[in-house]
Amino acid sequence: MTGATEATAGASPAPEGRRKERLDRGLKVRTEGLYAVNSYREITYLVGPRLLLILGLAVLPLLLPNLYWQRVLCVAGAYALLAISFDFLANYVGLVCVGGAFMTGVGGFTAGIFTYYLHVPWPISILLGTVLGAALVTLIWLPSLPLRGIYFAILTFMFPFLARGVILALGILGGTEGLGPVAGMDNIWIENYLVIVVLLVAVFGLRRLVGEDAGIVLRGVKDNDMAVQASGISVTRTKAKGLFIGSLAGCFAGAYIVHLYNFMGTSLFATDYSILPIAAAVMGGSGTLAGPMLGALILTPLSELLRGFGQLRVVLYALVLVGFILFKPEGLLNWLTRKYHQFEKWTKV
């Protein structure tokens, strides 16, 4: 016979075997269109997780047994903001920033200077500390923005040490001893709810932002900066905008901590502020923004429980980081989201 023979795919039987199939839940598919508003069940499916987060955070301070744990919540909130900032910068702008402590330091000192030296009321100094601090951080890191990946990470990691060295060497801003008391909020409920409101604004605001045009450009810079340049967009300017937005969260955390502790000193540049947010982001789920927040809200109280072990707490972060990177790199929230939206079943091939 001449001519090519028809190779028939179905002629020989397919191999025996089964595989796990992953399918979207019917409810999820139904809620994708406009008709989701037709039924309460579908609205609940959409709004439920978000509402759970808002209500959960809103009642959390009421449920805490004593002042000590309420203070822990404040600190956890500050770490959560740093974690969100890290996640946003790393996964949506492409800047792996390991210098969260620099943001807390600059934001904290800026806000603290206003309150301590100029006797500005704390809400205004926190606001000024956040905005001016973020501007300052962006300005200082501007020359290093062309760097990518590990190089940017190394550079940002060095900055807290640098700033601390400058303050210690020159003896300015309180030098080794720090400055205090900085007039603070002095009301645990205000302290609690301020950080919770800012957290929610940060999470929902940033999640909205990354879906908008501006956010798409930011993600474009992360994926392929050459193509972004070819589209007529300045990469450095876009990165600077992203860095400013990310630093806002970090600097607020610093300004908040200063007014929480009524004290500002070089401890604001502590490496904890750089490292714990990364562990939280990896644990919670990189790229989800809400995940790192959850991670921080879990990790901080956990490390508080282990306070008796002193410096060994750092080992805990390291273990969490290594454990999650090795065994669950997607993080908690990505995993939960998948379980929420999809189900699995075995199918025969």
Place this chain on the structure above:
Amino acid sequence: MLEVKNIMLFYENAIAVNNFSFTAKAGKITGIFGSNSAGKSSLMWTLSGIILDMRKKEIMRGGERITVLGEIIYEGANIIDMKPSDRARKGIVLCPERRRIFPESSVMENLRIGGYLANAAQARKTLSYVFEIFPKLKDLRHRNGGFLSGGEQQMLAIGRALMAQPKVLLLDEPLLGLSPAMEQRLGQAIKSINKEIGVTIVVSEQYARPLFPIIDYGYIIENGAAVLEGTAEELMNNPDVKEAYFGI
């Protein structure tokens, strides 16, 4: 030499290779032709075992679930679950799509990395053979891989794969992005490699014209399944193939 039975490959719920069977006869060149997304690269990854590595990474990341089913019979054993490094040790060597040379190593270093599995005598012999079929590489041997042109990089990639002393050489789209003249030259080079070392070659490509003269047997793959098979002449005489792969 290499007998592939009923390979099925799923990326999550999408089927990439659908019940594909073929045989690569010892010392012959087998061609696998298909358009984009036909499943050629997925098939090559399955043959070389790279897919197992991808599957592991996806599981860790919580990403797509990759399912591989079927049998690959090589030297009398089913190697479907064998690690890619072990397959390379046994002589199944992949020359990947888009070349994937080491851009910051020189040509010489690239070839030496490829020759990691060979002993000194084999490496010396193969190196001189690579320089014999690709004389241009000899002139460029101190240049960094990243500075080579597309054609030179492809020569380097094939040379690197040869250094690993393959018994079965898998070439995934070796003619990607090359000029027609370069396509001709590489086609001839592949033929002479096959003749002179006697290595079994499986080559996948989208555009069939430069390769049809050199292959012994060919398969046309569409949507992951084989739709036609035959010798080069048989395939060439098929009107559908003419239209789709020769543009006549």
